[in-house]
Amino acid sequence: MQYRSPLANVRGLGSAKSGTHHWWMQRLTALALIPLTLWVIFVLAELPALEYTQAVIMIGSPWVAIPILLFLSVGFYHGAIGLQVVIEDYVADEAQRLVVLLLMYAVMTVQGVVSVFSLLKVAL
Amino acid sequence: MDALQRPTSPHLQIYKLPLTALLSITHRGTGVALAAGGLLLCYWLVALASGPDAFATANALFGSWPGRVVLFACSFGLCFHLCNGVRHLFWDLGIGFELKTSEKTSWWVLWGSAGLTVLIWVVAAAMRS
Numbered sequence: 001m002q003y004r005s006p007l008a009n010v011r012g013l014g015s016a017k018s019g020t021h022h023w024w025m026q027r028l029t030a031l032a033l034i035p036l037t038l039w040v041i042f043v044l045a046e047l048p049a050l051e052y053t054q055a056v057i058m059i060g061s062p063w064v065a066i067p068i069l070l071f072l073s074v075g076f077y078h079g080a081i082g083l084q085v086v087i088e089d090y091v092a093d094e095a096q097r098l099v100v101l102l103l104m105y106a107v108m109t110v111q112g113v114v115s116v117f118s119l120l121k122v123a124l
Numbered sequence: 125m126d127a128l129q130r131p132t133s134p135h136l137q138i139y140k141l142p143l144t145a146l147l148s149i150t151h152r153g154t155g156v157a158l159a160a161g162g163l164l165l166c167y168w169l170v171a172l173a174s175g176p177d178a179f180a181t182a183n184a185l186f187g188s189w190p191g192r193v194v195l196f197a198c199s200f201g202l203c204f205h206l207c208n209g210v211r212h213l214f215w216d217l218g219i220g221f222e223l224k225t226s227e228k229t230s231w232w233v234l235w236g237s238a239g240l241t242v243l244i245w246v247v248a249a250a251m252r253s
Binding site: 027030031033034037038041042044045046048049052055056059072075076079080082083086108111114115117118119121122 | 152155156158159162163165166169170172173175176179180183186187199202206209210212213216244245247248251252
């Protein structure tokens, strides 16, 4: 039996809408990020010491580029949904909250696309 | 109409936070800081894609002493968030909630983060030579 009124159902009020999905995706991306971060951080530690041409060659290797691509996309997504929770906790006014959330998602998405694009430009 | 000055319940200036609670807010703080630090990574990748001059400038910025301090802080933040995150995943499975266990693992997280940060910097220094 549905305890929500039809309007509440449509507006997604009542339960945390898709809260379970958010919770699960946070855990899934966290799990994926454990090996990705460990791999990428040691790669990134080495890169600044290299000459430009050496750095380009290293990034061109699929063993380097693909983990970094995964790290970037999964990492920015994990960060974005994490920040969503933080913003929802601290911004009380509903209108302000919406604006801040939109800005955050915009920034994270642009960051993600820009970094992936830059990496591909170098690697391919 | 002004709000009445009602007595408030004791809060941060009264209670000493348990270590687990401190680590919890630090986990959130490092998470937010890492999201901001992503901008640095993004900048560095754009510099790499922009050519040798931009790449050299970016490396010079990060290699300077203020730059290195920032990078060190970011790396510790990352390691802490990673180690505490692993602890969170165990908690999600229901493991390690007991008070004594939680206190013990709090220290594991702190030492583990410090150790991992040092390891990364040592390996990075070794790879340069």
